[in-house]
Amino acid sequence: MRFFLLVITFLTATLGLQAQATDWPTFPVPDNAQVTIIAQEIRNNGLPLHILELRTDKTMAEVMSFYRQEWTNNTGDVEGFIEQELNGAPLISHYDPSEQMMFAVQLNKVQGITIGTLSISYMGIFEDESDFSPGKGLPVPARSVVIQDFTAAEMVGSSRTATIRTKQSIAMAKEFYLKHYMNRGWQNISYRMKDSRSKGILLFSRNGNEVQLIFSRPKGSDVTDIVMVQVNKGSGLK
Numbered sequence: 001m002r003f004f005l006l007v008i009t010f011l012t013a014t015l016g017l018q019a020q021a022t023d024w025p026t027f028p029v030p031d032n033a034q035v036t037i038i039a040q041e042i043r044n045n046g047l048p049l050h051i052l053e054l055r056t057d058k059t060m061a062e063v064m065s066f067y068r069q070e071w072t073n074n075t076g077d078v079e080g081f082i083e084q085e086l087n088g089a090p091l092i093s094h095y096d097p098s099e100q101m102m103f104a105v106q107l108n109k110v111q112g113i114t115i116g117t118l119s120i121s122y123m124g125i126f127e128d129e130s131d132f133s134p135g136k137g138l139p140v141p142a143r144s145v146v147i148q149d150f151t152a153a154e155m156v157g158s159s160r161t162a163t164i165r166t167k168q169s170i171a172m173a174k175e176f177y178l179k180h181y182m183n184r185g186w187q188n189i190s191y192r193m194k195d196s197r198s199k200g201i202l203l204f205s206r207n208g209n210e211v212q213l214i215f216s217r218p219k220g221s222d223v224t225d226i227v228m229v230q231v232n233k234g235s236g237l238k
Contacts, residue, residue: 024050025099027118030058030066035118042152045134047121054116060090060107063114067092067105095123135162138228141176143167157233164226170200170215173224177202177213186211208233 029035033056042049056063064083071081071094081094086106093104102121107114135146144166151160166173181204182188190203200215212229 024120025096025101027052027103027120028067028070029054029118030056030063032056033058038117039152042150045149050120052118054105054114054118056114056116057112058114060109060114063105063107063116064090064092067094070094071103135164138162138164139177139180140164141166141168141173157231159232160228160230162228164228166224166226167222168224170198170217170224173215173226174200174202174213181211 024041027035033054036053036055038051038053040050042051054063058066068081071092073080081092083090083092085091089106089108091104091106093102095102100123102123104119104121106117109115134149136149138146138149138160140146141164144164146162146164148163149160150162152158168176178188181202184206186204186206188202189205190201198217198219202211202213202215204211210229210231210233212227214227215224217224
């Protein structure tokens with residue numbers, strides 16, 4: 001799924017917020033650049049993100065220069081942007097206090113084309129920041145913590161991806177999810193898949209909706225990591 005491929009920048013360090021804004025501002029781009037909406041709105045641990053992709057024949061240096069000029073404060077005394085590298089790729093970001101929006105651009109070079117991941121995140125202050133918590137509403141085994149929680153609106157339906165870390169073994173965690181989904185009328189479509197001590201998988205389907213669970217436990221580790229992917233194409237995923 002496409003949202004797995006998105007580069008979520010350091011902006012997602014601000015957690016626990018619930019979005020109220022859905023009208024995203026226009027993202028400035030260089031002349032003749034091609035822009036595609038990747039996700040109208042993704043939420044990472046409650047923080048709403050709008051993701052686009054930029055493609056241009058300009059060099060990465062030229063694109064970075066464009067954003068430096070675009071986001072330099074009118075006074076010229078203080079930079080209106082922050083530059084850094086993320087996994088070796090240049091990243092530039094800018095906060096607009098009037099919109100309470102954070103803009104960020106991360107660039108890569110692919111076959112002579114500069115490709116940028118453009119993200120806008122709403123940084124407004126909300127009345128009740130505690131209303132969202134990672135993993136809220138998800139079935140989670142005992143002695144577990146939800147590390148990451150993404151939701152995304154798709155062209156048809158929606159999707160949610162969560163990373164869960166638990167003290168339970170793979171076998172115990174699988175048994176928990178088998179009981180949870182089978183008791184709610186889901187069909188187990190992964191019964192022929194073989195597991196090992198270090199990895200496992202479960203796939204469930206119901207009314208066109210899908211749930212995929214991938215379990216991994218590195219040798220010598222005392223925790224199991226679970227990646228849960230829910231794809232909602234129709235009725236609820238309870």
